[in-house]
Amino acid sequence: MRVVVRALVGLILWLCLPLAAGAQSPDSISVGIVGWPLDPADALHALVSDVERCLTERIRNVAPEISLIPQRAIRDALFPLLEPATQPQSEEAFAAMLARDDVRARLAARGLRHLIVFAGGTRKDDWGGAIGCGGGFGAGGCVGFMWRGERTVLAAALWSLDGSTIVRREGATVEGTSVVPAFVLPIPIMARTQAHACRELGTRIANAIRESAAPEPPKTPRD
Amino acid sequence: MFATALAAAVVAACGTVPVEPPSQDAPLFRRIDARVGTSYAAAARIAYVTTPIIRIDVGKASVARFEPAFAAMFTERVDLPDWPPWRHEAPAVDGVIELERVDAELVLGNDSNRPDVASVACRVCLYQANATEIRCWTPSARNSHQRGLAECLDLRACIVPQMEIAIREAVALFLVAAENDPVVREWAARIRSRDDKP
Numbered sequence: 001m002r003v004v005v006r007a008l009v010g011l012i013l014w015l016c017l018p019l020a021a022g023a024q025s026p027d028s029i030s031v032g033i034v035g036w037p038l039d040p041a042d043a044l045h046a047l048v049s050d051v052e053r054c055l056t057e058r059i060r061n062v063a064p065e066i067s068l069i070p071q072r073a074i075r076d077a078l079f080p081l082l083e084p085a086t087q088p089q090s091e092e093a094f095a096a097m098l099a100r101d102d103v104r105a106r107l108a109a110r111g112l113r114h115l116i117v118f119a120g121g122t123r124k125d126d127w128g129g130a131i132g133c134g135g136g137f138g139a140g141g142c143v144g145f146m147w148r149g150e151r152t153v154l155a156a157a158l159w160s161l162d163g164s165t166i167v168r169r170e171g172a173t174v175e176g177t178s179v180v181p182a183f184v185l186p187i188p189i190m191a192r193t194q195a196h197a198c199r200e201l202g203t204r205i206a207n208a209i210r211e212s213a214a215p216e217p218p219k220t221p222r223d
Numbered sequence: 224m225f226a227t228a229l230a231a232a233v234v235a236a237c238g239t240v241p242v243e244p245p246s247q248d249a250p251l252f253r254r255i256d257a258r259v260g261t262s263y264a265a266a267a268r269i270a271y272v273t274t275p276i277i278r279i280d281v282g283k284a285s286v287a288r289f290e291p292a293f294a295a296m297f298t299e300r301v302d303l304p305d306w307p308p309w310r311h312e313a314p315a316v317d318g319v320i321e322l323e324r325v326d327a328e329l330v331l332g333n334d335s336n337r338p339d340v341a342s343v344a345c346r347v348c349l350y351q352a353n354a355t356e357i358r359c360w361t362p363s364a365r366n367s368h369q370r371g372l373a374e375c376l377d378l379r380a381c382i383v384p385q386m387e388i389a390i391r392e393a394v395a396l397f398l399v400a401a402e403n404d405p406v407v408r409e410w411a412a413r414i415r416s417r418d419d420k421p
Contacts, residue, residue: 046388076248
């Protein structure tokens with residue numbers, strides 16, 4: 001009986017200790033992420049967006065020590081100041097919002113020192129070309145070629161919450177063309193401009209956070 | 224007849240989807256030093272939108288968001304009972320804030336050229352305890368989203384967040400307007416000066 005209990009306790013400790021260690025990692029850097037400015041015409045992305053998901057994943061891969069607070073939590077914490085209808089209209093207004101005592105206190109309570117503010121999206125052209133499909137007498141298929149250009153422009157600013165200032169700006173622009181050749185069967189080969197731009201931007205932002213969070217080297221006296 | 228009505232009610236109840244509740248964080252607001260009663264009229268509480276597949280209790284979701292909003296606005300808040308109506312028996316408070324109406328609409332579009340549109344309009348009024356109106360606000364919000372092909376195969380995944388965002392925005396607009404409202408600040412100053420008098 002005692003052996004079983006010991007084994008169980010051992011198993012629980014083995015399962016839980018890594019979790020506890022991860023949760024209390026002393027070098028963890030808490031950073032918030034939020035999309036701004038939001039397009040009021042399509043505000044569905046105010047709570048979660050593909051770009052946010054992608055940036056979060058990339059930053060975690062590049063710098064696992066960065067703990068990202070999602071934009072939904074940031075918007076909830078700063079409600080009602082960051083809703084599509086009430087969001088700051090300029091960078092100065094955004095800085096003024098971050099400088100408010102209640103805003104600083106709210107973000108500081110979450111241990112945040114930086115905020116990633118991202119914007120941008122993907123513009124897709126209309127499809128060009130054509131594909132025709134037909135069949136008969138027990139056989140069928142398609143013939144043709146279609147294409148569509150797309151361009152993703154993403155930008156992010158890393159705000160320091162200490163001084164309500166931007167410490168780094170990064171951007172990524174990726175262009176590509178989706179094609180669908182059809183010979184018997186249409187085979188779509190999609191351009192993944194958003195994924196590529198997001199990957200590039202996420203890497204840069206992760207490195208920028210690392211640099212900002214790194215302690216300043218001691219100053220050497222000069223003659 | 225009764226069976227049909229009952230069946231419809233059961234279908235409606237089963238298809239009711241909850242809207243995400245507000246977070247634990249109190250809304251940011253420069254608190255007004257006043258003891259205020261809160262009231263939620265039936266016309267606000269029972270508002271809902273329904274489609275052939277889902278029903279959203281917009282009134283319930285709105286009340287859930289206005290409760291913390293009202294709590295953040297005033298230093299002291301008292302929940303007024305439904306009965307007797309507070310207008311008939313002036314409660315012992317500095318004022319009463321009431322969510323009087325919530326009107327919501329949901330227009331389903333398609334995945335090619337017609338967006339889904341969720342809209343919410345509210346009416347909130349601040350009264351003196353004797354039911355004299357101090358200020359009313361009518362915040363409204365509208366969320367439009369064009370579904371893409373194969374996006375939101377489960378419609379609820381798009382429609383419910385749209386409605387949630389519309390409610391959030393209406394409450395946010397109300398809070399921002401009320402915080403900067405000179406009439407409300409004047410009223411608050413009058414209460415303070417009255418309380419300061421020996």
